[in-house]
Amino acid sequence: MAEVRLEKVSKRFGKRVWAVRDFDLRVEDREFLVLLGPSGCGKTTTLRMIAGLERPTAGLIYIGERLVNLIPPRDRDISMVFQSYAVWPHMRVYDNIAFGLRYGRRKKRLSKADIDRVVHEVASLVRIEELLSRYPTQLSGGQRQRVALARALAVKPQVFLYDEPLSNLDAKLRIQMRTELKYIHEQAGSTSIYVTHDQAEAMSMADRIMVMREGQGAQLGTPNEIYFRPANQFVAGFIGTPPMNMLEVELEEEDGGIKLVSPHFGFRLGEKTARAVQESGVRQAVLGVRPEDVTVSLEGGDFSAQVFVVEPQGPQQILSFKLDETLIIKSLTSADLSVSPGQEVWLSFNRERLHLFDRDTGVRLN
Amino acid sequence: MSELRLAPPVADWRRFTGLTLTYLAVAGLALFILVPVYFLFILAFMSRAEVYSWPLPLFPKHFTLDNFHFFLTINPKIIPSIWRSIEVAITTILIALSIGGLAGYSFARFRFRGKNALKLSVLFVRMYPGVAVAIPMAVLFMRLGLYDTPFPIALALNYGVGNIGLTIWITASIFLGINEELEEQAMVLGLSRMGAFFRITLPLAAPGLAAAAIYTFIGAWNEVVIATLMTQFNPTLAAVTYHTVAAAAGSLHLQSAGGAFMAFPALVFTFIIKRYIIQMWGGVRI
Amino acid sequence: MPEKLGGWKTRLASYYPYYLIIPAILYYIAFWAIPAASGVALAFQGPKGFTLRYFQYVLRDPYFYQALGYTFTFLVISVTVEFILALAVALLINTNFKGASLFLFVALIPMVLPEISYGAIWATGYAQHGWVNSLLVHLGLMDPAQPMSWLAYGKIARWMALLIVAEAWRGLPSVMIILLAGLQGISKEYGEAARIFGATGFQTLRKITLPLLKPSIQTALILRAIGAVQIFVIITVIFGHRNLPVLVEEAVYYFRELHQKQLGAAYALIIMGIVVTLSVLYLWLSGSFKGEEGRGE
Numbered sequence: 006m007a008e009v010r011l012e013k014v015s016k017r018f019g020k021r022v023w024a025v026r027d028f029d030l031r032v033e034d035r036e037f038l039v040l041l042g043p044s045g046c047g048k049t050t051t052l053r054m055i056a057g058l059e060r061p062t063a064g065l066i067y068i069g070e071r072l073v074n075l076i077p078p079r080d081r082d083i084s085m086v087f088q089s090y091a092v093w094p095h096m097r098v099y100d101n102i103a104f105g106l107r108y109g110r111r112k113k114r115l116s117k118a119d120i121d122r123v124v125h126e127v128a129s130l131v132r133i134e135e136l137l138s139r140y141p142t143q144l145s146g147g148q149r150q151r152v153a154l155a156r157a158l159a160v161k162p163q164v165f166l167y168d169e170p171l172s173n174l175d176a177k178l179r180i181q182m183r184t185e186l187k188y189i190h191e192q193a194g195s196t197s198i199y200v201t202h203d204q205a206e207a208m209s210m211a212d213r214i215m216v217m218r219e220g221q222g223a224q225l226g227t228p229n230e231i232y233f234r235p236a237n238q239f240v241a242g243f244i245g246t247p248p249m250n251m252l253e254v255e256l257e258e259e260d261g262g263i264k265l266v267s268p269h270f271g272f273r274l275g276e277k278t279a280r281a282v283q284e285s286g287v288r289q290a291v292l293g294v295r296p297e298d299v300t301v302s303l304e305g306g307d308f309s310a311q312v313f314v315v316e317p318q319g320p321q322q323i324l325s326f327k328l329d330e331t332l333i334i335k336s337l338t339s340a341d342l343s344v345s346p347g348q349e350v351w352l353s354f355n356r357e358r359l360h361l362f363d364r365d366t367g368v369r370l371n
Numbered sequence: 372m373s374e375l376r377l378a379p380p381v382a383d384w385r386r387f388t389g390l391t392l393t394y395l396a397v398a399g400l401a402l403f404i405l406v407p408v409y410f411l412f413i414l415a416f417m418s419r420a421e422v423y424s425w426p427l428p429l430f431p432k433h434f435t436l437d438n439f440h441f442f443l444t445i446n447p448k449i450i451p452s453i454w455r456s457i458e459v460a461i462t463t464i465l466i467a468l469s470i471g472g473l474a475g476y477s478f479a480r481f482r483f484r485g486k487n488a489l490k491l492s493v494l495f496v497r498m499y500p501g502v503a504v505a506i507p508m509a510v511l512f513m514r515l516g517l518y519d520t521p522f523p524i525a526l527a528l529n530y531g532v533g534n535i536g537l538t539i540w541i542t543a544s545i546f547l548g549i550n551e552e553l554e555e556q557a558m559v560l561g562l563s564r565m566g567a568f569f570r571i572t573l574p575l576a577a578p579g580l581a582a583a584a585i586y587t588f589i590g591a592w593n594e595v596v597i598a599t600l601m602t603q604f605n606p607t608l609a610a611v612t613y614h615t616v617a618a619a620a621g622s623l624h625l626q627s628a629g630g631a632f633m634a635f636p637a638l639v640f641t642f643i644i645k646r647y648i649i650q651m652w653g654g655v656r657i
Numbered sequence: 658m659p660e661k662l663g664g665w666k667t668r669l670a671s672y673y674p675y676y677l678i679i680p681a682i683l684y685y686i687a688f689w690a691i692p693a694a695s696g697v698a699l700a701f702q703g704p705k706g707f708t709l710r711y712f713q714y715v716l717r718d719p720y721f722y723q724a725l726g727y728t729f730t731f732l733v734i735s736v737t738v739e740f741i742l743a744l745a746v747a748l749l750i751n752t753n754f755k756g757a758s759l760f761l762f763v764a765l766i767p768m769v770l771p772e773i774s775y776g777a778i779w780a781t782g783y784a785q786h787g788w789v790n791s792l793l794v795h796l797g798l799m800d801p802a803q804p805m806s807w808l809a810y811g812k813i814a815r816w817m818a819l820l821i822v823a824e825a826w827r828g829l830p831s832v833m834i835i836l837l838a839g840l841q842g843i844s845k846e847y848g849e850a851a852r853i854f855g856a857t858g859f860q861t862l863r864k865i866t867l868p869l870l871k872p873s874i875q876t877a878l879i880l881r882a883i884g885a886v887q888i889f890v891i892i893t894v895i896f897g898h899r900n901l902p903v904l905v906e907e908a909v910y911y912f913r914e915l916h917q918k919q920l921g922a923a924y925a926l927i928i929m930g931i932v933v934t935l936s937v938l939y940l941w942l943s944g945s946f947k948g949e950e951g952r953g954e
Binding site: 426503510613627630638649 | 784932
């Protein structure tokens with residue numbers, strides 16, 4: 006019932022600063038969409054424009070079939086969970102949750118009993134029933150977070166907006182809340198738009214992710230698409246830890262195929278990739294390889310390199326190799342492989358998972 | 372013998388001297404501040420005989436209100452001037468909180484063109500010497516026939532100028548201290564900006580606003596110079612006390628009673644809002 | 658695609674911040690700008706138009722030079738003394754100690770006490786049989802048969818000293834509180850880092866703490882100087898009218914006692930000139946003239 010649509014939305018602060026520029030987005034009904042990007046990319050501004058807290062400088066915003074540009078926040082049938090939780094300190098938890106039911110004017114007035122029923126319902130959903138009579142100052146950060154959630158749920162909005170709601174929680178609680186948020190989203194059956202800069206959060210919760218950069222969309226896709234087929238060098242570099250290895254390479258025509266050449270290695274590309282490269286005509290490229298796609302072997306591979314640093318990560322380890330003064334590539338391997346710094350080993354790249362980008366534009370080639 | 376031993380109890384003389392110096396400084400300054408206040412009050416409450424004994428007793432034996440009675444009846448203007456002072460102070464509070472509070476909210480919540488220039492003007496007006504406005508203002512109000520009226524409206528309007536600036540400062544910092552997201556949340560859940568202000572921000576700001584009001588009261592109650600310039604036959608308590616005390620050199624009982632009488636409200640109110648005043652003076656937290 | 662939506666309604670809403678400020682601006686215009694401007698007019702307006710005669714009169718008045726001299730002597734000595742003592746105290750008590758909040762309340766007392774109470778305290782103190790002499794007798798520092806006559810007429814240097822002590826009582830705590838607030842804004846780690854790199858306590862103070870404290874020092878000094886220029890009530894209460902003339906006293910005297918409005922206005926304008934110079938200096942040093950800052954809407 007409620008898809009959210011942004012058409013060529015822009016927001017300018019002051020005279021020069023464009024926080025968001027010509028941004029298009031269509032969030033399907035009941036979808037969990039994550040706006041992901043580094044700080045200052047315009048994701049929070051976008052969310053606040055959807056909420057009505059900021060007015061777009063240009064462009065149109067629809068919630069459902071309604072054009073909402075001129076509609077104040079209270080009439081947009083939305084809920085929002087803020088980064089600071091914004092739990093009102095002068096009201097008990099109960100009154101916080103009941104607030105939208107009492108004063109909101111989009112729904113018809115509920116009776117006292119109905120309000121009470123809804124408050125208890127959502128409180129039990131987020132498991133804070135025993136806290137209802139407390140004041141927020143007596144609550145922990147995690148509990149306040151749940152109050153904010155319950156308050157958002159109580160009004161049964163068409164659209165949920167989340168502005169980095171987990172960023173103030175400690176790491177353990179954050180991972181637990183991810184699961185709960187996703188469960189709650191499924192229970193509520195509303196559309197959710199979720200802003201975060203934490204890629205792990207985005208990957209684990211989103212139906213689709215919109216990666217943003219400098220006020221514009223960099224890529225929209227499912228978590229798997231974003232991870233395995235990044236549309237450009239920015240997305241490829243932003244997603245994944247440790248980040249993707251980027252190597253400058255030349256693409257040379259050879260016997261009707263394409264050979265990839267770098268000072269350190271060279272090999273022929275697979276047929277499908279080669280065709281895509283030939284069509285693009287690009288010869289100067291950047292090769293992206295995720296660390297887990299760099300295989301380390303003692304017997305043989307594409308080229309040899311010296312182990313530079315070993316960083317154990319429990320079951321896995323990150324190995325760094327210094328190819329020249331400025332170029333370090335990393336490999337994520339099983340901790341079973343026992344190597345030590347200075348040791349000469351063989352590296353090879355997983356040919357199925359190579360990412361080639363135009364060196365000038367950063368656009369994906371294959 | 373066991374190898375395990377606690378560290379030997381070394382005397383931490385650095386920390387010790389540090390703390391000693393701290394307490395010496397605290398005690399020294401506290402005494403320097405409190406001894407004069409102590410004498411003002413015991414003089415005011417002493418019997419006349421003790422006031423003029425030599426040397427003055429450190430701990431008076433007879434407490435009496437005679438000195439206050441003497442002070443309050445020495446001049447028939449004094450009793451009415453007390454009410455007038457309260458009226459002026461309350462009018463000033465109403466002016467400062469309504470006009471200054473609105474502007475303070477605007478400064479705290481919005482970014483707009485000319486904001487910095489306005490902030491500067493507020494500071495500038497606040498620092499502008501009172502005499503330089505009070506004298507011409509008195510002349511203007513004489514022409515309007517509003518000079519030295521039984522209810523000294525001119526005085527309240529003059530106090531309004533300085534206190535609006537102060538209130539803008541204080542309320543802006545109060546509103547800045549209230550996370551804007553609290554208001555926005557209320558707007559998302561169904562209130563207008565105005566509704567969010569009255570239901571969320573105002574209750575949260577109330578203690579701070581009350582403190583600002585009290586601070587304004589203290590300022591208006593205490594003020595002498597402008598009150599002297601802008602009143603003649605209808606003075607405020609401060610103005611009439613000033614003339615009484617300044618003309619009573621050597622009359623320790625009268626001077627101390629006048630000074631102590633003026634001091635009571637200021638001290639009581641300051642005690643109530645001490646936390647806020649300290650914050651106002653730069654957010655000291657020891 | 659419509660570029661702008663909403664037209665007048667949107668534009669009206671974007672003036673929101675100004676609506677809230679307009680009352681303050683109107684008030685300032687009516688009760689500050691107009692009187693201030695008419696004050697300038699008053700001081701320059703003779704019976705036949707523009708005149709400098711009131712200023713010429715002021716410049717011929719021996720009291721004016723006395724007032725100017727006393728005001729500035731007082732300003733320089735008192736601000737210096739208060740600053741040095743307040744800095745020392747602030748540095749010493751910039752730690753957690755028991756009773757800190759009570760101490761701060763005590764420090765507030767002189768700042769919020771009415772000027773008359775403040776005057777009464779020191780007038781009763783400096784009287785020949787007042788509490789200062791009594792205290793000295795009780796402490797065994799004075800012979801009760803020969804009490805000091807602090808206020809003996811014409812001993813201007815002694816009066817100045819008395820005035821500076823009294824004013825320190827009032828001003829020192831406020832300077833201390835400003836400096837203390839500044840000190841607390843300085844992360845302890847800066848000093849600790851300096852210690853680790855081998856600086857002594859004194860070097861840390863001179864090279865790390867004081868430079869970082871500069872904004873608070875400027876604020877405290879200039880605010881006190883502005884206060885000192887306008888000293889008046891305490892002087893008349895302790896020493897009587899025009900025995901130790903200062904600028905504000907002259908303004909009040911001409912205006913109220915002699916009903917010479919124009920001369921009062923001329924004095925007021927001179928005080929204004931000094932204070933405004935100090936204020937602008939303060940605003941400039943504190944960086945208030947630099948660009949816009951604030952929160953977005």
